[in-house]
Amino acid sequence: MAKIEVENLYKIFGPHPAKALRLLREGRTKREIMEATGHGVGVNDASFSVEEGEIVVVMGLSGSGKSTLVRCINRLIEPTSGTVRIDGTDVTALAPDELRRLRLAKLGMVFQNFALFPHRTVVQNTEYGLEIQGVDPSARRAKAMEALELVGLKGWEDSHPKQLSGGMQQRVGLARALALDPDILLMDEAFSALDPLIRRDMQDELINLQEQMQKTILFISHDLDEALKLGQRIVLMKDGAIVQVGTPEEILTSPADDYVARFVEDVDITKVLTAESVMKKAETVAYLGTDGPKAAMRKMRTSGISSIFALDKTHHVAGIVTADDCAALIEAGGGELASILRTDITTVTLDTPATELIALIHDLPYPLAVIGGTGKLQGVIVRGTLLGAIAGRGLAQ
Amino acid sequence: MINSIPLGDAIEAIINFLVDHFSFLTRAFSATTDTLLSLLEHALLALPPWLFIALAALLVWRLSRNRGLGVFALAGLGLIWNLGLWSATVSTIALVCIATLVAISIGIPLGILSAMNRTIYRIVFPILDVMQTMPAFVYLIPAIPFFGLGKVAAIFSTVVFAMPPAIRLTCLGIRQTPPELVECAEAFGSNRWQRLVKLELPLAAPTILAGVNQTVMLALSMVVIAAMIGAKGLGGEVWKAIQRLQMGRGFEAGIGIVIVAIILDRVLQKIGARKR
Ligand SMILES: Nc1ncnc2c1ncn2[C@@H]1O[C@H](COP(=O)(O)OP(=O)(O)O)[C@@H](O)[C@H]1O
Numbered sequence: 042m043a044k045i046e047v048e049n050l051y052k053i054f055g056p057h058p059a060k061a062l063r064l065l066r067e068g069r070t071k072r073e074i075m076e077a078t079g080h081g082v083g084v085n086d087a088s089f090s091v092e093e094g095e096i097v098v099v100m101g102l103s104g105s106g107k108s109t110l111v112r113c114i115n116r117l118i119e120p121t122s123g124t125v126r127i128d129g130t131d132v133t134a135l136a137p138d139e140l141r142r143l144r145l146a147k148l149g150m151v152f153q154n155f156a157l158f159p160h161r162t163v164v165q166n167t168e169y170g171l172e173i174q175g176v177d178p179s180a181r182r183a184k185a186m187e188a189l190e191l192v193g194l195k196g197w198e199d200s201h202p203k204q205l206s207g208g209m210q211q212r213v214g215l216a217r218a219l220a221l222d223p224d225i226l227l228m229d230e231a232f233s234a235l236d237p238l239i240r241r242d243m244q245d246e247l248i249n250l251q252e253q254m255q256k257t258i259l260f261i262s263h264d265l266d267e268a269l270k271l272g273q274r275i276v277l278m279k280d281g282a283i284v285q286v287g288t289p290e291e292i293l294t295s296p297a298d299d300y301v302a303r304f305v306e307d308v309d310i311t312k313v314l315t316a317e318s319v320m321k322k323a324e325t326v327a328y329l330g331t332d333g334p335k336a337a338m339r340k341m342r343t344s345g346i347s348s349i350f351a352l353d354k355t356h357h358v359a360g361i362v363t364a365d366d367c368a369a370l371i372e373a374g375g376g377e378l379a380s381i382l383r384t385d386i387t388t389v390t391l392d393t394p395a396t397e398l399i400a401l402i403h404d405l406p407y408p409l410a411v412i413g414g415t416g417k418l419q420g421v422i423v424r425g426t427l428l429g430a431i432a433g434r435g436l437a438q
Numbered sequence: 439m440i441n442s443i444p445l446g447d448a449i450e451a452i453i454n455f456l457v458d459h460f461s462f463l464t465r466a467f468s469a470t471t472d473t474l475l476s477l478l479e480h481a482l483l484a485l486p487p488w489l490f491i492a493l494a495a496l497l498v499w500r501l502s503r504n505r506g507l508g509v510f511a512l513a514g515l516g517l518i519w520n521l522g523l524w525s526a527t528v529s530t531i532a533l534v535c536i537a538t539l540v541a542i543s544i545g546i547p548l549g550i551l552s553a554m555n556r557t558i559y560r561i562v563f564p565i566l567d568v569m570q571t572m573p574a575f576v577y578l579i580p581a582i583p584f585f586g587l588g589k590v591a592a593i594f595s596t597v598v599f600a601m602p603p604a605i606r607l608t609c610l611g612i613r614q615t616p617p618e619l620v621e622c623a624e625a626f627g628s629n630r631w632q633r634l635v636k637l638e639l640p641l642a643a644p645t646i647l648a649g650v651n652q653t654v655m656l657a658l659s660m661v662v663i664a665a666m667i668g669a670k671g672l673g674g675e676v677w678k679a680i681q682r683l684q685m686g687r688g689f690e691a692g693i694g695i696v697i698v699a700i701i702l703d704r705v706l707q708k709i710g711a712r713k714r
Pocket residue numbers: 054055081082083101102103104105106107108109110
């Protein structure tokens with residue numbers, strides 16, 4: 042069962058949405074409806090789901106309805122029609138008290154403008170949700186301090202928000218949501234107000250946090266690079282409607298329509314980026330003949346990788362050895378590395394364009410090997426570095 | 439010729455009706471309040487003036503954290519004592535304090551309610567507009583049949599006159615809460631009461647204090663006018679001077695009022711500035 046399910050969701054702004062809703066269902070555009078009825082279309086027939094432990098990024102230009110969509114999920118904005126289910130519970134049917142309890146129990150939210158209370162200190166801001174939950178003062182202080190430590194703000198607990206930089210304020214916003222230990226984090230352009238460097242740090246931190254805590258995250262962004270970096274799946278919105286849902290690779294390589302294509306055009310760097318510019322230097326490799334399984338294992342462990350390319354005597358790539366196979370071989374009493382060598386690897390040359398790499402790497406179990414003119418191994422490309430490099434390039438522009 | 443509409447007659451009839459049926463209550467209330475008030479005045483006057491003045495200056499200094507203002511209070515109140523206006527001043531201060539307390543203990547809750555509820559807002563605010571444009575003297579008239587000549591009638595008309603800013607600015611302060619903070623309070627599951635107490639009131643505090651400040655100033659000016667219906671005090675001194683054409687005495691009392699006004703205003707402003 043999906044953690045969050047959104048089904049045929051509509052939001053129309055204005056006092057009499059019924060007529061606008063009918064016109065919208067008849068296929069009229071947002072503009073036509075505004076002219077005919079004076080009503081604004083916030084969300085138009087949105088359906089998607091977020092699985093437990095997944096990061097989904099909702100992306101679109103400003104005014105495309107991202108904020109409205111995410112606010113319909115915790116009903117800060119009342120949907121006009123459609124259903125939102127969280128863990129199978131129909132949120133749209135909840136009474137006000139039940140809704141408040143659901144928000145407290147499961148839904149942490151982080152805001153673009155931080156939304157910290159200026160009259161409260163950092164730690165008092167952090168414990169706000171716990172205070173509303175009725176957690177007793179010493180316990181909530183402890184939890185708040187834990188959350189602050191997690192986001193790297195230990196020592197700042199007694200400062201006031203206005204004494205902090207933007208990046209630090211947003212960490213407080215994040216800590217306030219994390220202190221409640223919610224299953225789901227809703228993050229509306231949480232990093233958009235930060236400058237690029239701090240923003241990249243926060244993105245890395247969020248990825249880390251998610252790996253540690255397995256939160257389900259719905260992240261809103263107007264920035265494709267951010268979406269590529271964070272999203273396991275991306276939901277693309279235009280004029281309130283969802284135009285495409287897919288993995289970053291799918292969005293990049295097969296845009297559903299012109300709108301997405303134009304969006305992706307900004308990342309045209311994928312066409313000029315080549316294997317050489319996105320690869321990691323192959324610093325650790327195993328040598329057939331000289332390295333045994335134990336040596337290969339040690340190399341993998343020190344570099345923190347789960348597979349290693351193996352070179353033959355002429356320093357040409359012979360294949361790849363995985364940590365699992367290696368461990369099994371050691372378990373079995375050792376043997377030649379060649380016996381567990383996998384040769385079904387994919388190689389590319391230094392000038393292979395990034396667009397091709399994306400298509401190649403999508404369902405490949407191993408990293409790509411980048412081969413130089415002399416046939417020697419020059420570098421490796423893993424899925425994470427590829428998307429990271431594309432995203433990083435976009436940000437640096 | 440067209441007859442004039444008997445608006446005045448109608449209002450008089452309503453007031454007469456209320457007086458006929460309810461004045462026994464308000465008169466009884468008046469008598470009790472009068473007793474309490476003179477007790478307070480006596481208590482204040484029981485202190486030797488020099489001690490009172492010293493304590494008051496000290497309090498002004500502590501509250502405003504401003505030594506200059508403390509010195510001003512000491513000199514100003516000393517001057518008043520020297521001019522023989524001491525008991526009149528004490529009586530005025532007592533009236534202002536009580537009228538302000540009543541005005542804000544009705545005005546702030548009413549302001550909060552108007553901020554939270556549109557219907558209440560739509561009823562209260564037009565009444566405030568009328569209250570604030572009506573000349574102050576008019577409030578004196580109905581006060582007399584209900585409360586009789588004297589201090590309670592003065593307090594009543596002062597409360598009516600001085601309450602609007604407390605209501606208005608409380609309401610304004612709460613409505614000015616940044617919408618993104620309100621949204622955040624909602625997102626974290628706050629109920630209406632929690633949102634009010636933990637977010638809106640703390641943020642509105644400086645605005646509410648500005649309202650209280652205005653209420654105090656209006657109360658002071660009305661207490662002076664209310665001398666006409668027997669409020670005595672500094673206003674009474676001015677009133678007496680007018681009737682006897684004692685220009686100098688009138689100005690002395692006037693200066694006394696200014697001194698009290700400056701002290702109250704500055705202390706409240708300083709407290710307000712600290713809250714910000
Ligand atoms: N409270 C509102 N009242 C009327 N229209 C609104 C309101 N909030 C948003 N809209 C409109 O809904 C559309 C989507 O807005 P929003 O969800 O804020 O977009 P995004 O977050 O993608 O920038 C916009 O056209 C906006 O003008």
